Amino acid sequence: MRDLLSARIQALNIPFDQRAFTPDMRSEYDYVVWATYGLGPGRGLFKGVKYQVAEKILIQLPPALQGISLVVVDGPFTAFDPYGSSPRSLFGSAKNTNHWTTTNPDEPIPDIYQPLLNRPDFEPFPSTRFEAMRTDSVLAVPASKDAVYLGSRFTIRVVEDNPAQDRRTLYILEREKGEIFVFSGKVVSAVKAARLVTARITDGAKS
Ligand SMILES: Cc1cc2nc3c(=O)[nH]c(=O)nc-3n(C[C@H](O)[C@H](O)[C@H](O)COP(=O)(O)OP(=O)(O)OC[C@H]3O[C@@H](n4cnc5c(N)ncnc54)[C@H](O)[C@@H]3O)c2cc1C
Missing domain, CATH: 3.30.9 (D-Amino Acid Oxidase; Chain A, domain 2)
Incomplete structure (x- = not known):
């Protein structure tokens, strides 16, 4: 699946690098989307x-x-x-x-x-x-x-943290303008996450 997705992204001429995003790179971008499963820089942001x-x-x-x-x-x-x-x-x-x-x-x-x-x-x-x-x-x-x-x-x-239901819900939060964090509880949430992030950025650009 990784190879298939990499090929599709490259076919669309979207730059696709595998390297760490560090704080000094922030000023180069209007938006940063942290799709890091509630870990790394997103650790502790998602409650419950x-x-x-x-x-x-x-x-x-x-x-x-x-x-x-x-x-x-x-x-x-x-x-x-x-x-x-x-x-x-x-x-x-x-x-x-x-x-x-x-x-x-x-x-x-x-x-x-x-x-x-x-x-x-x-x-x-x-x-x-x-x-x-x-x-x-x-x-x-x-x-x-x-x-x-x-x-x-x-x-x-x-x-x-919901033992009765063991839900794997998708959460998206914008900690500050242009800093969007995604917690995708299941692989199947990925497309929905991409749509929600796109909508948020599009709406943000209008306002
Ligand atoms: C043991 C286990 C079993 C699972 N089983 C299933 C299952 O059966 N079915 C299912 O649908 N889901 C399952 N999941 C959940 C699924 O793996 C996640 O929902 C999914 O991987 C989230 O995708 P993501 O792209 O948001 O984050 P991830 O797949 O976690 O990818 C985040 C990426 O961001 C990178 N990264 C972090 N910080 C930086 C940085 N500063 N700069 C650049 N890159 C960075 C990380 O290296 C990583 O490659 C399972 C998870 C685990 C841990």
Whole structure:
């Protein structure tokens, strides 16, 4: 998807760089849109959210389940998806993958997780939630009992602090004129976010 989107943006002759936006660059632009998932410069701006250390798990499923994407939506879901075009899969779970949660944006990530965040490769993690997820998965997909754990990666997930609904809403806020922050709770919010940001900039330019 990344390659597809990059190609489309470039085909429209929109400059597209991957580099850090630093405060000294601010004066070069009328508007800055911080689509940073409520993290980085947007951390703490969106109220009523919680920050989680989330585990993503790479597994090897038996051949019959390889290449299959499945979500069990009955209760706290269990899911597996093909990992790109490889024969491996990613294990997901709304219930089991959170290792640590805080509602305080300034609370430091515990030492045990800090060095594990956003590492490039999947690596074995002794306290992986793999077994709990396999147990849940087997209830709906018996063949997944033969799933083999390959490794874990960790990142920060930001979600609304609303356990009853687990909503992944889209929020946009303009902290000061020309500084727009986007907290897109789900990938599917991206197009709506782009439309709302466009409307805000267009309206702002008129006023
Ligand atoms: C573990 C996990 C599982 C998820 N599962 C799903 C799912 O199954 N389905 C779903 O729809 N959504 C899921 N989400 C949510 C989804 O990932 C987000 O909604 C989505 O990525 C938000 O997109 P975004 O472009 O706004 O931000 P991001 O994808 O977070 O991208 C922000 C980018 O901004 C960059 N950046 C930050 N600061 C700067 C700076 N100063 N200068 C330049 N660049 C900067 C970052 O490096 C990053 O590349 C999941 C999230 C997590 C963490």
